[in-house]
Amino acid sequence: MKQAIVSVRMVIGALAVFAVVVLVTNAALSGNRVLDNIIYGPTFDYPGAGNATPNDINSNGIVVGYYADSLTTQHGFAMKNGQFKTFDPVGSIETEAWGINDKNEIVGLYIDANNVQHGFFLRNGKFTNIDFPGAALTSAYGLNKADTVVGQIQDTGGVYHGFVLRNGNYTQFDPTGSVLTGAYGINDSNTAVGLYIDSNSVQHGFRLKNGAFITIDYPGGILTAAEKITNKGQFVGIWEDSSDIIHGYVYANNTFTDIDFPGATDTRTRGISASEGTVTGPWTDSSGVFHGYTATQ
Secondary structure (H helix, E strand, O other), rough: OOOOOOOOOOOOOOOOOEEEEEEEEEEEEOOOOOOOEEEOOOOOOOOOOOOOOEEEEOOOOOOEEEEEEEOOEEEEEEEEEEEEEOOOOOOOOEEEEEEOOOOOOOEEEEOOOOEEEEEEEEOOEEEEEEEOOOOOEEEEEOOOOOOOOEEEEEEOOOOOEEEEEOOOOEEEEEEOOOOEEEEEEOOOOOOEEEEEEOOOOOEEEEEOOOOOEEEOOOOOOOOOEEEEEOOOEEEEEEEEEEOOOOEEEEOOOOEEEEEOOOOOOOOOOOEEEOOOOOOEEEEEEEOOOEEEEEOOO
16 A cells, blocks of 8 residues: 555654653544536646645746756755745755745645655745654744744654644654654644554544544545645645545635646645635656646645
């Protein structure tokens, strides 16, 4: 089974004062499945690279993600109206951008020259490290307008957990029964989404609101992940079918709408603008190369 959403490289934290651990019981979210008319924009790649992995989009139309250069080294990028800017923290040997808010602040992860992975927060061209206290590695995946950050850590025992960083304080969390957790998005009401794997090795999405977890399972899917969420509670993510094909989706009004880029072997939907008009993510060609897309309903 493909584990397309969980990264094994994750680290966050130089802003911490303390960390607490939360375990919460889970309820379940249900919804109907529909195939709807989706308008796809043209595919895009980082210029000269032939690939792109977009992970989020904000209401200003800025897409962030990463690309691999000719040496397969990954760099972060931001794109608007087809114009790209690339960026890397000082000392980075690999960079991935994963989230952007409507203030154009960006979070992601990078690996330094000592092969240590850190999260990062990028504001006005200045990088700040994010390293969860005592963690082996950290990844920052999403943030809201209040600069509350969510992501994933690996503890010293090799287990992955979700975390939230708010006002300099870290909180680790896991749904009840989870053996692996990652948080990928958070809206301005501090509702977070992500994924967890249960003790039967089944991957589910989750929504965390006011301390309560809701489990998200795409109807008929063998795995589900939730990636980003809007202020009205719409969220996007991926699901995998019984043929091991990955599809994107948008969830709104108790309905899952499929996202499948034309001609793709797999499609992932990773970002949705807070204005809820546009989604983005990578699609995979027959050679296994990721390319970017945007789409609207």
